[in-house]
Amino acid sequence: MDEETNPARVVVIGAGQAGSQFCFALRRHGFGGEIVLLGEEPHAPYQRPPLSKAFLKGEMDQRRLLLKPAQAYADSGVEFRPGAVATGIDRAARQVVLASGERLAYDRLAIATGSRPRALPAPGGTLGGVLALRGIDDTLRLRDRLDACRALIVVGGGYIGLEVAATARAKGIPVTVLERAERVLARVTSPRMSAWFEALHRRHGVDVICDAEIAELSGTGGQVTGAVLADGRVIPGDTVLVGIGVDANDGLASEAGLACDGGILVDADARTQDPLIYALGDCTRHPVGPYAGQHRVESVHNALDQAERAARHLLGLDPPAYDPPWFWSDQYDAKLQAAGLFNGHDAQLSHGDPESGRFALLYFARERLVAVDAVSDPASFMAARQLLKQDAAATLAECRAHSLKELLALRKNGEPVP
Amino acid sequence: MTRLLFVDHQGHETPLEVEAGLTLMEVARLGGFDSIAAECGGGCACATCQVYLEPALFAALAPMSEMEECMLELAAHRRATSRLACQLTTGHALEGARIELPESQY
Ligand SMILES: Cc1cc2nc3c(=O)[nH]c(=O)nc-3n(C[C@H](O)[C@H](O)[C@H](O)COP(=O)(O)OP(=O)(O)OC[C@H]3O[C@@H](n4cnc5c(N)ncnc54)[C@H](O)[C@@H]3O)c2cc1C
Ligand code: FES
Numbered sequence: 417m418d419e420e421t422n423p424a425r426v427v428v429i430g431a432g433q434a435g436s437q438f439c440f441a442l443r444r445h446g447f448g449g450e451i452v453l454l455g456e457e458p459h460a461p462y463q464r465p466p467l468s469k470a471f472l473k474g475e476m477d478q479r480r481l482l483l484k485p486a487q488a489y490a491d492s493g494v495e496f497r498p499g500a501v502a503t504g505i506d507r508a509a510r511q512v513v514l515a516s517g518e519r520l521a522y523d524r525l526a527i528a529t530g531s532r533p534r535a536l537p538a539p540g541g542t543l544g545g546v547l548a549l550r551g552i553d554d555t556l557r558l559r560d561r562l563d564a565c566r567a568l569i570v571v572g573g574g575y576i577g578l579e580v581a582a583t584a585r586a587k588g589i590p591v592t593v594l595e596r597a598e599r600v601l602a603r604v605t606s607p608r609m610s611a612w613f614e615a616l617h618r619r620h621g622v623d624v625i626c627d628a629e630i631a632e633l634s635g636t637g638g639q640v641t642g643a644v645l646a647d648g649r650v651i652p653g654d655t656v657l658v659g660i661g662v663d664a665n666d667g668l669a670s671e672a673g674l675a676c677d678g679g680i681l682v683d684a685d686a687r688t689q690d691p692l693i694y695a696l697g698d699c700t701r702h703p704v705g706p707y708a709g710q711h712r713v714e715s716v717h718n719a720l721d722q723a724e725r726a727a728r729h730l731l732g733l734d735p736p737a738y739d740p741p742w743f744w745s746d747q748y749d750a751k752l753q754a755a756g757l758f759n760g761h762d763a764q765l766s767h768g769d770p771e772s773g774r775f776a777l778l779y780f781a782r783e784r785l786v787a788v789d790a791v792s793d794p795a796s797f798m799a800a801r802q803l804l805k806q807d808a809a810a811t812l813a814e815c816r817a818h819s820l821k822e823l824l825a826l827r828k829n830g831e832p833v834p
Numbered sequence: 835m836t837r838l839l840f841v842d843h844q845g846h847e848t849p850l851e852v853e854a855g856l857t858l859m860e861v862a863r864l865g866g867f868d869s870i871a872a873e874c875g876g877g878c879a880c881a882t883c884q885v886y887l888e889p890a891l892f893a894a895l896a897p898m899s900e901m902e903e904c905m906l907e908l909a910a911h912r913r914a915t916s917r918l919a920c921q922l923t924t925g926h927a928l929e930g931a932r933i934e935l936p937e938s939q940y
Contacts, residue, residue: 440868463875465874465875465877466875466876469877470876477855479864480856480860480864480876482863482864483863484863484866484868485863485864485865485866487866488866488868491866716873716874716875717873717880720873739940742880744874744877744879744880746877751877751878751879751901753879792901793904794901794904794905795904795907795908798881798904798905798907798908798909799908802908821908824908
């Protein structure tokens with residue numbers, strides 16, 4: 417192989433789910449050059465989903481979060497540098513600048529810096545007891561805090577906030593969820609599914625307040641004591657978890673002159689405009705399969721998928737087959753599994769009875785299936801993932817007549833059912 | 835000490851020691867055996883931690899949850915003795931077990 421397909425040194429900024437996967441994908445596909453993996457955190461790469469689930473509950477110890485055993489990096493010839501913060505990218509010199517002042521040369525660069533929780537734009541957001549949740553250390557802080565918590569306020573009814581609410585209820589802590597929009601999960605699912613999750617939380621004793629504009633967080637002695645809403649209501653709470661979404665860590669890229677728009681803009685192979693630089697994971701916005709537009713997809717699957725695509729592209733290999741985006745969330749006994757992108761749908765169907773706690777909502781655009789949200793209905797979810805891969809999208813008529821599982825079986829070779 | 839043998843699709847064998855409190859998936863992952871994708875990290879949400887057990891062991895284990903059964907039902911390369919490795923807690927029943935991997939987890 418020549419320099420074109422076999423660069424001498426690949427540098428990866430960000431040792432998270434995407435960055436780590438990318439390094440091992442390069443090795444799996446036979447890359448023999450140097451790999452340097454820079455990670456701001458002191459920890460070896462780990463999975464984040466349990467941070468608001470089993471790990472927060474205290475059901476799993478920290479080592480079980482690791483994506484690979486610590487020695488796997490050295491064993492695979494990946495120079496993993498914990499605590500190494502990149503502060504700049506010098507594209508002209510092909511160097512990454514580190515906080516230590518060191519300049520590290522690259523032949524190819526991957527930016528996998530993830531995203532960071534938005535800060536609450538209200539007075540009192542920096543009081544003691546006001547927490548965000550992104551990393552291991554955040555969960556450890558929240559877990560400690562919950563042990564003595566008498567009332568928890570969750571600001572933001574997104575997945576992370578609702579998972580934390582469910583965990584706190586399991587510990588018997590009174591919980592109020594304050595959501596600024598008219599419904600929870602407004603950004604990520606349909607009004608019907610939002611209503612179902614809101615009712616689920618109410619049944620478990622959570623006070624869910626939508627259209628809640630926070631005027632300020634109040635405190636005494638530097639510690640939070642509650643939230644004051646714009647309409648004057650006062651919600652008491654000694655711990656506040658802020659989960660109002662994340663922003664892409666695209667600062668390094670934009671300072672280096674790479675196009676960003678709420679995320680580093682990359683193509684389907686995770687390439688930026690600079691042919692030597694890839695970007696992957698939560699920090700990117702990119703086209704997704706058959707869906708129009710550019711999307712920021714904050715999920716494990718997306719991080720892994722982009723890592724595989726970038727690695728293959730870097731090595732001159734064919735891209736993998738399209739695999740629709742998917743996500744999951746665990747709250748109480750309910751397991752949500754979502755496949756596809758629901759934005760832009762113009763029709764929906766439900767399969768199963770929402771009252772039973774096991775059902776799926778199917779979303780269609782121009783009568784074609786574009787996404788499925790399945791609640792404790794793994795069969796519909798698994799079938800949906802395969803149907804969404806097929807070139808001839810499943811139709812509204814087919815889905816009216818059949819369950820997704822039946823439809824998958826009936827659609828031989830992905831051909832529509834006559 | 836309980837020992838297990840993981841066998842990838844090419845037939846490469848990796849002996850690993852079981853640790854109390856880990857699932858079979860975690861024994862593989864933390865032991866550096868990386869033919870198990872385990873995308874959801876043990877959430878029973880992805881089915882990319884499928885393994886094949888020996889029939890006797892399969893029969894001796896507690897039956898699958900409905901969730902696991904449904905995930906496996908539509909998983910690629912499913913066999914009669916398939917299980918999701920993240921749903922199996924390791925213990926004495928697995929002593930000396932031979933755990934085979936499908937040709938792909940996708
Ligand atoms: C609490 C929680 C629960 C979640 N639950 C789910 C779930 O159930 N299902 C799901 O699919 N997804 C879930 N997600 C989302 C999922 O974890 C992310 O989409 C995924 O981690 C993205 O991977 P990434 O590599 O892009 O970013 P990350 O995993 O965040 O990794 C980025 C890394 O880059 C480092 N970094 C940033 N800047 C620099 C720099 N300048 N120099 C060096 N290093 C740097 C960061 O410290 C970080 O370690 C959850 C996330 C959280 C926080
Ligand atoms: S790891 Fe995802 S189902 Fe086992």
